[in-house]
Amino acid sequence: MKLAVLTRFLESYAPLNYQEDYDNAGLIVGQAEMEVTGVLVALDCTEDIVDEAIFLGYNVIVTHHPIVFKGIKKLNGKNYIERVVMKAIKNDIALYAIHTNLDHVHNGVSGEICKRLGLKNPRILRPKANLLKKLVTFCPNAQAMQVRAALFHAGAGQISDYSECSFNAEGYGTFKGNDHTNAFVGERNVLHQEPEVRMETIFLAQDERKIIVALLENHPYEEVAYDIYPLDNKLQQVGAGMVGWLEQGMDAPEFLSFLKDKMNVQVIRHTQALPKKIRRVAVCGGSGSFLLPDALAANADVFITGDFKYHEFFDADKKLMIADIGHFESEQFTSNLLVEIIQEKFPNFAIRLTEHNTNPINYFI
Known part of the structure; x- marks a missing residue:
């Protein structure tokens, strides 16, 4: 199968024009007409991921995060980005990223969180305009x-x-x-x-x-x-974050324990627990602090995302609970989602989830 067949499918699932202006989703390295020997899926593209693809004999790596965000003026291996790109080119490996365009579709990154938490009637938190x-x-x-x-x-x-x-x-x-x-x-x-x-x-x-x-x-x-x-x-089915309902309300300690288990996290940074049952839940995979006003407007009881800064926690203003589970942790199941949708479309295709954990953050507990 040619790479163009795979990329056309991925871009029908999450069109490239759904991505943010700053993003770099799409085919970063490789040629659309190359024959695919296999696809390795990961959240991030690191040197270890490229080495794993070489070992497997796979010539396509699909990741959520693009290895290249900004323009590269030189390729001399001075940093990990240049080394990854150089190694991929040297070994005829295509690099493809499906980032904020996957964040913005209903069955994308935030949708996967909703599914894992069992949220009912999920809808987009901030629908996207100009589509x-x-x-x-x-x-x-x-x-x-x-x-x-x-x-x-x-x-x-x-x-x-x-x-x-x-x-x-x-x-x-x-x-x-x-x-x-x-x-x-x-x-x-x-x-x-x-x-x-x-x-x-x-x-x-x-x-x-x-x-x-x-x-x-x-x-x-x-x-x-x-x-x-x-x-x-605004296109109501496309946009950032999602909000849905728990089948039954939980108090804050019960919910945080539930969240820790369902999202497989070690640490949750959160604001003060509020004296009410948590029922309406807003979520955003990755860095979602920009959606706090939308979560408040949606009357969410809790907002789950990653990368909140210290002073941003104050903005909850005791109106909801912020639950910061970490950037990687909120997106860790995105790779599984990509494997599932590709396998469903191409059931006889060689595709594998990476064996490497690409989270650059470690916790001492």
């Missing part, structure tokens, strides 16, 4: 159904659990073609008035090319009039 666009086009009445069907087939018109959504209004279009036209209706050099349907439908930004191709291939006019508008509407 939706609207298409407006005009079509003769007789061909409107065909054009709509083609647009829906290409992915337009999906709103949450509803599909084939559109708005349609009848009116009249006018045009006059010159001697070089070959119009579907009307005569050259004669003003024509045609009963038309104005169609409006939304689509995901990453599907724009497919939508336009479907429109142009199925519309009867020689010149197709259409408008595309970016939308500020």
